[in-house]
Amino acid sequence: MEGSVNERLDFGKMGYGCRHYRRRCGIRAPCCNEIYGCRHCHNEEANLLKNPLDRHELVRQDVKQVVCAVCDTEQSVAQVCTNCGVKMGEYFCNICKFFDDDTEKQQFHCDDCGICRVGGRENFFHCKKCGSCYSVGLRDNHLCVENSMRHHCPICYEYLFDSLKETIVMKCGHTMHQECYQEMIKRDKYCCPICSKSVVDMSRTWKRIDEEIEATMMPEDYRYRKVWILCNDCNDTTEVYFHILGQKCGHCNSYNTRAIAPPVLPQ
Structure with missing residues (x-):
């Protein structure tokens, strides 16, 4: 040549x-x-x-x-x-x-990841606990989860660590594909598929449920029944009055809760 x-x-x-x-x-x-x-x-x-x-x-x-x-x-x-x-x-x-x-x-090799990444070395840092490179905007600004990137996307099941698709770190620290996350939100699913914690600010939704519960009288047979719940957001366990629209956590005011015992009448 x-x-x-x-x-x-x-x-x-x-x-x-x-x-x-x-x-x-x-x-x-x-x-x-x-x-x-x-x-x-x-x-x-x-x-x-x-x-x-x-x-x-x-x-x-x-x-x-x-x-x-x-x-x-x-x-x-x-x-x-x-x-x-x-x-x-x-x-x-x-x-x-x-x-x-x-x-x-802007390819670069990350020695800690052991593979090449894209996006420019100056724009990323390696989180040793999470086991992967993250955007510098997440430095000291994310909840670490051990090896959070070394698993499959909970929506499409593609392995995240070396996936070509963009990923997102949710408030709970778990990760998934950006496009899978957006599709999940579009379908009005606001909980992490792995740990069930809320992944967006739900305070307005909780306030709306407060108003709906206040306006919705329970039948006499259920009005004073209580139920033990576990809050998915703060992991607190409480006994609260049962309501068909939801049970509110007494610790963090979340309705992202689940019953851990059937409703019972007061003694």
Whole structure:
């Protein structure tokens, strides 16, 4: 390939890749010895195999061979093709064996996570208790939950830690996909699917229920019955008067409660 060194390095930039990444190489999957555009291409195909026992995911750090998309030369993992001299990825991580030409994503490798992230290193910090990188806006401003990102989204069940989708940290400290969270709120579901705590400010709703209860007289048989409740928001247990519209926590005034014993008449 003729031209200056920089011209050779940049040849074909953003012109090759798969639907996941713009890059000038494919990878040979060490688990099945096939060529794929990236690990996501491999995982999508492998997880469609008829036999569940054959389904598997590629371990990114195990990749040893790549194939240049410009000259089709297979070689050991490196940023620059040993044959034609192009950069196979403007961004390159030798730990993750990761290539990407679209540097506007501001990729960076987090040693604590052990994988590459996007969004710019200066915009994130690693929370050691939660076990993941979070936006700097959450530094000292979120409830830590042990390894909160190392589980599956409670809505779509995709593994969150290395998901390509944006995630959100809820008030309770649990995490889920941003789009799953928005869909949940759209369907008027305001409790964390994991711990049942309220994830938005519900004070106006509680006030409305107060007014509805005040205006709704219970039948004589139930008017003085009491029930033991557990508050999902503050974890307090109290005995309160039973009402068909809900039971109010005497500690935090939340109606996000559940009965832990059937209603009984006073002695």
